[in-house]
Amino acid sequence: MYDVLIAGGGIAGLTAALYAARAGCSTLVLEQQYYGGQIVNAPLVENYPGIHRISGAELAQRVYDQALAAGAQYANAAVERAEPRDGGFALYTNRGIFAGRGLILATGAGSRPLGLDREQALTGHGVSYCAACDGGLYRGKDVAVAGGGNTALSDCLLLAQGCRRVYLIHRRSSFRGEASLLEQVRRQPNVELLTDATVTELLGEQRLEGIRIRQRRLRTLKVEGLFIAVGRQPRTEAFAGLVSLDPGGYIRAGEDCRTTKQGIFCAGDCRSKSIRQLCTAAADGAAAAIGLCESLSAEKKQA
Template sequence: MAKEYDVIIIGAGPAGMTTALYASRANLSVLMLDRGIYGGQMNNTAEIENYTGFKSVLGPDLAKDMYDSSVQFGAEYAYGSVQSIEDQGDLKVVKTDTDEFTTKSIVIGTGSEYKKLGVSGEDTYSGRGVSYCAVCDGAFFKGLHLVVVGGGDSAIEEGIYLTQLASKVTVIHRRGELRAQKITQERAFANPKMEFVWDSNVTEIVGDDQKVTGVKVNNNKTGEDSFIEASGVFIYVGNHAMTDNLHNLPILDENGWIPTDDHMRTKVPGIFAVGDVRQKDLRQIATAVGEGGIAGQQVFSYIQDLKAKATVK
């Protein structure tokens, strides 16, 4: 007979691993499932400089330290791509591509993915001048010229943030006007460090053996090609939650994100969500870890309530 867990955590990023630490330390039986190596996007981050306690730490090193901490009280870890979750009331069934597990509660920490431009050089220079997070990487480009690609709220807000660090920020947008909120647009247009290239698409990210040196741009109205020198390219053309296999559950908003309350609870009792998959503004390691701590404690309370209910019956 298959083992039944108190909680299954789907996703072993910083939020999922912190949840595992808190839940297993409370003597709950815990299984972490992930389709890849633990650590999530930390494994793709060369240096992390904005996580308290470290002046600078390599992303993979922090991932390994978090993992070691998360399993020290008995939490189990397994590879598996989750295909579906069935809510059966006090029990839930998690089906992966290879196994099926039963659990009393679930914490979803599957994260999100940045949408890519899909142009030459984007993958080549990822982490070497191409970034999707100004808060994460902006400090590496102090005094340099940066390019921001996009015209929505994230692009313009992050572009404004980067002007505190860069010598100049050039926003490249495929349309002739921004999609960001009007007040955000006004702040951007009033910022002397920001300039705009309209009706244009980045066609290639160019660099040398070590880093980005600029971008090739095509004006989609005139057809004219040009080159813009830059030391970094920050891409904001959207991101999406990793919830494609969860649409059978009534826990997603219209864009696929998971809304929760302050206790990380979703609309379904016994199902929680943490980290970048949540409907929220700031997606950082620090916020993910905080949410994982809350979720671990809330799972413990939920399991205690189930036991109390079973005793009454």
């Protein structure tokens, strides 16, 4: 049995692993995809304190290496459910059952779909949720981005470097993203901003051939790619019966990252909070690990 099991290997989970291992707790990180989480898809990170410029993949690699050097362990496994057991908890995964005295839930959040007909069928065939992953496939072509936050603005800037034309479609009249990012987008000669607009239909059979939008009236855009960046949804289904979730599915926990279940902490984008940034994910990871290790130490002293 490990002292600390961490579900999720993004920046929050890896930072938690670093702090837990440094506190002397045996620590295992379980991640179903790749370590680093969504930040590995960012070609350039410029808002992480102390590092002027770095790729998301390199930043993730550094934190991963640091956590393992401190003594944490890592395994690829998809967590399917969590249950209490004598002396701690069990995580049931596609690679077996792992036991730990305490849990840190850092499973992050996934891309939210638009909910359009045939959206899933066309994903990978013109519909994408990751401009950094798939943008290179549309060099010299016309594409659209749906969204109004930082991710949508960053996607626009990335795509504008290689695509012939980029339409940025946002359902409101003003953007939620940072003013500096929006100003950079406005300066791109091949980007057209379409506000008070929504995507209503995907066109094409085997591949995306265009989209229909409503902007006061129906309009058809001939695009070969649609990049959806309309928010995230938490990956917390596996823990719904164990900890309290808010109406959006995020895990209820304060700034100390303590959940409603003794011995379980959470960190990062799956936590119910107002700000979700790279630095707050790292802060959550540190707070969760320190809090859990202190709790485990107190339990040992009382035993």
